[in-house]
Structure formats: C-alpha cells, structure tokens
Amino acid sequence: MKKTIVLSALFALSLPFAQVNAAENAPTYRYAGENRFDTSVALADEWLESDVAVLATGRNYPDALSATPLAAKHEAPLLLTDTKSVPSKVLAKLKDLGVTKVYLIGGTGVISADVETQLKNNGVKTIVRIAGNDRYETSVKVAKEVGMNSGTLVVASGQNYPDALSIAPVAGIIQAPILLTRSTDLPGVVKTYVKSANADYSIVAGGSSVVSAKATETLPDMVRLGGSNRYTTNTQIVDFAVEEGIYDMDYPFIATGADFPDALSASALAAGLFNGVILTDPNEPKTTTKETVQFYSDLVEEYQVVGGEKALPDSTIAKLFQ
Template structure:
C-alpha cells in the first residue's frame, strides 16, 4: 500500500510524476495545466500518457517549487501548456523556457476546442489508412468519469492505432469535437458515463458518425469507474483517488496509462460497496494499491480498509 500525498495539489502532482517509471529520461514531453480547474487536465491526461510524459499542475501566475523541482529532474524535451491565458499567464509560459528549449501553448475558444486541438497534435491518421481503434468521450462539465477513463485509452487492440479521450457537453456534441472524431475515423466510440452526464441525443449523433458507438455507465461514478477498468485489463497495481475532489487525481491519468493500471474512485470516508465487491474477487485483487492524495481526499480509515483487498 502506497500513498502519494503532499502539502497541496501541486506537490501531489509533482510526486505522482516522480513515482512514474518513465522508460527513460529526459521525458519526451510534459503537459502543464491549471491546477485550479479540471477540463484542460482531463484533455491532457490521455495525450501525455500516450507520449510517455506527465501532467503537471501550476497556478495561473506561478510555477510552484515542487513543479520546478520535478521539471528539473525529468528535463522534458518539450513542454506543452494546455489552455489559454485566462488559465495560465503568459509569464508562466515564459518561465517554463528555463526547463525546456521547446515550449508551446495549445489554446482554444473553450475546453472543447482545447480537447480537440490536444488530440489533433498527437493522434495522426493517414487520409487513406485506418482510423484509430477506440475513441473515448467524457463530459467536459463533470470530471469523475474522465479521471478513470484516461488509462483506458492505452488499451488499444493489437495492431490498431491508439485514440484520445475527448470532451463533450451533456446535451450536444460541439462542432470542433465532431470534426476531430470524423478526422480520426474511430473503429468504435465509447461514451463514459450515464445519460445524466452525456445525453442519449449525443449518443444518437455519434452513431451517425460511427454505428459502433455505445456507453459505459453505472449507478454512480464509482460503479462507472469499475466498468471503465474492464478496458484497462488486469493489473498488479491499481490507483485509487477521491471521486468527490478532482485536484489530486488530475496527474494520475498518465501514471495509469504508462503503468497500464486502472484508476478507481472512492468516497473519502468509505469504500464504495461496488468497489469492495469488485476487489473481493480473487482475480481482481491487486498486489499494490496506490492512493492519490492526502487524508482529506482519502481518509486513513479508507486506506486501512483497502489493505484487506491486497493479494497475498
């Protein structure tokens, strides 16, 4: 049992990156996003993990010391700032030049355009070749389903092209996201979450683009995270994070992708019954559980409770 914690969300972000077994240093890329809002980080998780780099959090106007130290350690070949100047000041972008010779910003009119642009910068599809294998779609208005969804993007079927996690509104598919989906020509589209999160109208629209479009949902966010884990596959290691607070989990997506490990959501003060049932099955017992966040995110009692589900 391991807990990755820190004095604040920025220290947790740096500590999660420090825990990742990167294939080599320097890392190819680091995505830098706001730690004060979740949408840009949700878009960054899948692309960062696919490229083998972390998602690191900053404030609007400063680079926290813990993030500076981690950037110095990993020496990213390039840094991508995700989000506009309202999220991260130009002064922060300039300061990031001290840690990489290549610093670029991806910004858009809103979180949906940023999501599409982040995907377009990573996932290449030849005009006459096959499209990506699986494209995941999550809410841009609610964070829980996307927190668990990022590691699923690594579970590409053999020989197929990986795909992104894109954001959508609940009631309609943004035009920029639709255009990116059409460019990627996915073999299947998977909506993360129930109809209260992403409507059946959006699902119907997706089926006009790709008939093999369906949703993964559950009775709640905890149930949904278990359902999503089936696309990640079995792993000796699992990540657990709060389903009621996003900051500590924002950097966890790349860790899950690189480690091919699922991210499960828990209540801060109790292990959800559905997750307890899932982990109690012998075939699902992990050898290692990594909790993301401090005791206010996942209580010591819950940490102790998870120990009972470790494989012998």
C-alpha cells in the same frame, strides 16, 4: 519502499515489489505532497528522465481532462501548475528530469503567459500551448495532437470530471483521444472532428444523464460505460478494461472521487503501468467500489494510493477491504 520506473518504448516497465505493510491484503504505497501540485511531483518521481512533460492547471478541471492520452503518447509525466506561476517543486522536477519540451493544456485564462516565461527562464526550450475557445475545442486540439492511430475515440462529459478521469488511463493505454461533450448534445467543433477522424469505434464514459443519447448519435460503433453515479461508472470502466485486457490490475491506483487533481495526475502513471484509477468516496466507500477492490484483490501486488490523508484517509482505504 520507493519504486523507480523507467518509461521506455511501448511502456516497457520494471517495478520491484514493495515492502509489505499489511498481512491479509496487498501492501499500499501512498503518493502524496503538501498540496495537489506536490502530489503530482511525487507521481512524477517515478520517471528517471523525460524530454517531455505535460502541464495542466491544478485549479480547474475542464481543459485538463483531455491531457492523459497526450502524456501517454510521449511516455511523459502529467504535472499540475498554478494559474500564474509554476510551483517551485514542479519546476525542480522538470529540471531534474531533463525536460526540454512542455505541453501546456489550456488558454492563458487557466495557465497564464507568465508560466511560459517562467518555464523558458528555467531551461525549457520548447513550449507548445494547446488551447481552444472553450473546453470542447481544447479537447479537439489535444485530440489532433494525440492522433487517431488507435481507430477509437473516447467521449466524456466536459461539465464534470469523474467520468473523464475514470476513462483516462484506458484512453492513455490504447492511445485514444478524449473528446468532451455537453450532456444534451455534441458540440459542433467536436462533431466536426468526429466526422473527419473516421474512427472505427467510440467509448462513451458515463450514463445517459451525463452524456445523452442525442449527444452520441453521430459517434461510430459505440460502447457506453456508465452507471447511476461516478462510482458505478468507474466500476464499469474498470471491469471493461480488465475484460478487454487493457488493465493488468497488479498496481491499481486509488484516488478520491470528490475532487479532480490527484486522479488526474495519477492517470498518466497508471496508463504507463497498464492499470486503472479506482475512484472512491473519501469518507465512506460505496458498496460498488468495495466490491471492485475486493474482486480484483488476488491480482494486486501493491495498491497505489494517491493524495494525502486529508484527501483520502487511511481509514477509508481500510474500509475498502471490510
């Protein structure tokens, strides 16, 4: 049964229970389209209306990794676009929601000027492009747009996507910008922003092999959430978020950890529901992932599965409970 969610002030949400499709476990609901762009539209279907939308590229991850807190700030959906054109279903969803302002994340190399023209021709009045010379400067510019009201910074590797996606709902909920770093050192533009931001706390997503001790030297009052791989890091982040009262775990999202688009699109909706995204191996779930799912199962009203059967088969979801 389809849910309808109105995202309003402070993410005040109303969500009806879904029909049960499993006896012993909470039911599942799958958000899926024919491709990554359509899946982002399926997730955006939960908004009845929104003046604002955030568009990130569905073709590569670096610039998109910082987008979730910005979408959460505006209580807006996070949709994916192709490089040179906006997919027809995404355009239709923008019109259906009444979107008048779109944030484009990344330069013209990842989202071309043709996309801006297409959006304007389809009724979008205001387009704000946030882009730097590289992924690290882009993350800083997004951070400036998000603001520092929370007093907390989130730092994740910009050289791969899993850890940033795992922490994205946390960052969205607490309104902490996501800054990207190299594994060996904090890029100069990021270091300058950290110094000027005067944050009280920082959360580092990922173990020391992906974000080294050297890269964290200038970060304030740091908490590191990192395991030996993307799945153990994801578990540490979920556990932390539950312990800190950030996640409710009543409507947790489950997405593949083998690619970025589905988990990225889901992160804004997950933040709006005060829930996280659990990443799983799409073929054979890791023991830590299964333990995480089963440990919080008593809290779950419904699992939100993201992506089609090819991305995340029903058989894999079933294995999470075995």
